[in-house]
Amino acid sequence: MTANAPAVQTPDIDAVRTFLTGLQSRIVTALEGCDGNRFETDAWQRPEGGGGITRVIEEGQVLERGGVLFSHVQGDRLPASASSHRQQIAGRPFEAMGVSLVIHPRNPYVPTVHLNVRFFIAFATNAPGQSEPIWWFGGGMDLTPYYPFEEDARHFHQVCKASLAAFGDDTHARYKKWCDDYFFLKHRNEARGVGGIFFDDLSEPGFQRSFALMQSVGNAFTDAYVPIVERRKHLAWGERERDFQAYRRGRYVEFNLVFDRGTLFGLQSGGRTESILCSMPPVVRWRYNWQPEPGSPESKLYDFLKPRDWA
Numbered sequence: 163m164t165a166n167a168p169a170v171q172t173p174d175i176d177a178v179r180t181f182l183t184g185l186q187s188r189i190v191t192a193l194e195g196c197d198g199n200r201f202e203t204d205a206w207q208r209p210e211g212g213g214g215i216t217r218v219i220e221e222g223q224v225l226e227r228g229g230v231l232f233s234h235v236q237g238d239r240l241p242a243s244a245s246s247h248r249q250q251i252a253g254r255p256f257e258a259m260g261v262s263l264v265i266h267p268r269n270p271y272v273p274t275v276h277l278n279v280r281f282f283i284a285f286a287t288n289a290p291g292q293s294e295p296i297w298w299f300g301g302g303m304d305l306t307p308y309y310p311f312e313e314d315a316r317h318f319h320q321v322c323k324a325s326l327a328a329f330g331d332d333t334h335a336r337y338k339k340w341c342d343d344y345f346f347l348k349h350r351n352e353a354r355g356v357g358g359i360f361f362d363d364l365s366e367p368g369f370q371r372s373f374a375l376m377q378s379v380g381n382a383f384t385d386a387y388v389p390i391v392e393r394r395k396h397l398a399w400g401e402r403e404r405d406f407q408a409y410r411r412g413r414y415v416e417f418n419l420v421f422d423r424g425t426l427f428g429l430q431s432g433g434r435t436e437s438i439l440c441s442m443p444p445v446v447r448w449r450y451n452w453q454p455e456p457g458s459p460e461s462k463l464y465d466f467l468k469p470r471d472w473a
Contacts, residue, residue, distance in 0.1 A: 172369065173281075173283055173297050173369050174369065174373075175259075177373070179234055181377055182260065182281075182380075183215070185380045185381070186230055189230050189261075189277075189383060189384060193225065193265065193388075195388075196392065197219065197224040198224070199222040200219070201218060202218050203215065203216075203217055204216040204217075204218065204437075206437065208434070210236070211235060211236035211237060212235035213234065213434075214232050214233035214235070214434065215231070215232045216231050216436075216437040216440065217230040217231070217232075218230075224269070224391065226444055227265075227266045227440070228265040228266065229263060229437070230261070230262075231262050231440070232261050233259060233260060233262075233428075233437070235257070235258050235259070236256065236257045236258075237256055239253050239255070239256075240255075254284040254285055254296075255284070255285045256284045257283050258280065258282045259280065259281050260301070260424075261277070261278070261279055262276075262424060262441075263276065263383075264276050264440075266411070266443045266444065267391065267395070269395055269397060270403040270406065271309050271311075271394045271397040271399060272394045273305050273306055273307035273308065273394075274307075274414060275304070275306065275387050276303060276304050276441075277303040277380070278301050278302065278303075279300075279379055279380040280299065280300050280301055280424075281297070281298075281299050282297060282298055282299075282300075283296070284297070298363045299364040299372045299376045301362075301376055301379055302340075302341055302359045302360035303322065303358045303379070303382075304341055304355055304357050304359075304360070305318045305355050305356050305386075306354055306355030306356075306414060308403075308406060308407045309459060309460075309462075310463055310466035314390045314394070315356045315472050317386070318386050318390065318472075319338070319356075319358065319472035319473040321382050321385050321386035322334070322338070322359045322379075325379050325381070326379070328374075333375075337361045338357060338358070338359055339469075340361060341358050341360035344360050345360070345417065347413060349416075350416070352413075352464070352467060353467040354417050355467065356466065356467060357469060358386075361375075361379075406460045408443075408445050408446050408447040409447050409448070409452070410463070411443040412446050412447060414443060415443065415446055418441060418442065425438060
């Protein structure tokens with residue numbers, strides 16, 4: 163599915179915004195139930211147009227850092243990160259909105275998780291060939307464990323698959339592979355986590371069906387992640403597990419700063435840097451040429467991260 167196809171229905175930007183702000187609130191409420199502490203709310207405005215609501219928890223009982231962000235920005239020229247493979251929209255005025263989150267639990271047995279659901283529209287101009295707006299949806303979610311639990315990976319992928327069941331028999335398989343391919347550290351030749359689903363440039367089914375798919379993915383997040391947190395948050399851990407968690411978090415930072423299109427778009431579009439980079443883990447370590455001891459619990463993670471049919 164590409165962003166090049168003509169829009170079958172006129173996009174309802176207000177409906178998308180209403181869904182996204184409601185989704186942010188629902189997710190924060192669910193995560194507060196896991197942790198017991200409240201998220202702080204920080205509303206911000208962007209001089210070039212638009213703004214957002216950043217919801218953050220730090221030093222919680224369960225969540226060492228978590229950010230659940232809503233943003234809705236406008237601009238006169240689409241940033242390069244959004245138009246590099248869509249030359250027909252380069253330079254157009256645009257609106258972009260979405261909910262993005264990254265949760266870094268304190269307990270190394272609870273995985274990190276990421277979700278993003280978003281909508282872009284590049285408006286028509288007076289230039290030749292730009293008589294119609296071009297819009298698309300994107301998003302997905304993925305799980306990044308530090309210690310392997312097959313039950314958790316299966317659960318997460320099964321919920322992801324169920325969220326796409328109404329949108330075509332092959333949709334989950336395509337979006338799962340897209341996720342495996344996207345969240346891959348090429349310079350390390352390893353996956354960031356156990357994947358999930360990822361999609362972009364979704365417009366061909368028309369606005370209503372594309373919007374419905376995005377909503378289904380967003381609404382599935384709490385069912386995919388909260389049961390895992392509740393299952394693992396009371397497991398005992400020590401300095402060894404904490405040290406390995408900090409080392410593996412380094413891979414998360416590398417991906418976000420080198421490859422992640424959402425991070426690049428936020429920075430290039432003049433988004434609020436403090437909000438964009440709240441996705442970074444608060445404690446992280448790098449080591450030179452380090453490998454886990456063969457046969458150790460830490461070494462088992464590397465085979466676990468290889469893509470497979472979890473669902």
